[in-house]
Amino acid sequence: MKRIFAAPLLALSLLPAAAHADDQDVIDYRKHIMATLQAQTAALGMIMSGAIPDDSLVAHMDIIAATAATALKAFEPRVEGGEAKPEVWAQWEEFSRRMNEFAAKTAAMAKTAHEQGKDEALLQVMDALTCKQCHDDYRVRKPQAP
Numbered sequence: 218m219k220r221i222f223a224a225p226l227l228a229l230s231l232l233p234a235a236a237h238a239d240d241q242d243v244i245d246y247r248k249h250i251m252a253t254l255q256a257q258t259a260a261l262g263m264i265m266s267g268a269i270p271d272d273s274l275v276a277h278m279d280i281i282a283a284t285a286a287t288a289l290k291a292f293e294p295r296v297e298g299g300e301a302k303p304e305v306w307a308q309w310e311e312f313s314r315r316m317n318e319f320a321a322k323t324a325a326m327a328k329t330a331h332e333q334g335k336d337e338a339l340l341q342v343m344d345a346l347t348c349k350q351c352h353d354d355y356r357v358r359k360p361q362a363p
Contacts, residue, residue: 282327
């Protein structure tokens, strides 16, 4: 009987320690979320350019939509650093509005891909993936390589 309860109790005892992320963990998590979006939009771009077949187009749209839905949460801990400008938190209302709009548009794009097909979803890509507009305001520019 003791063994049945030992594992869940051990797991519960670890929750408070695991639930508190340090600042670097928060920044790293945010970077992973944004890197996923970057990788998936790059793959989508390759498909749209004809460099690779469109067999996985819908899957990439689904991943973008799912990641976009989690992106705002990654910024909720007010931890400055990484590539996020302080304006993210200074202009939180506008930033969160734009992130929620991004999530809604990418979800609509993925839904269209499932319900109406790839060609119809591709018509929404430019409107859904307006990443640069937000990056111009809220992301620290990476130095250009010489």
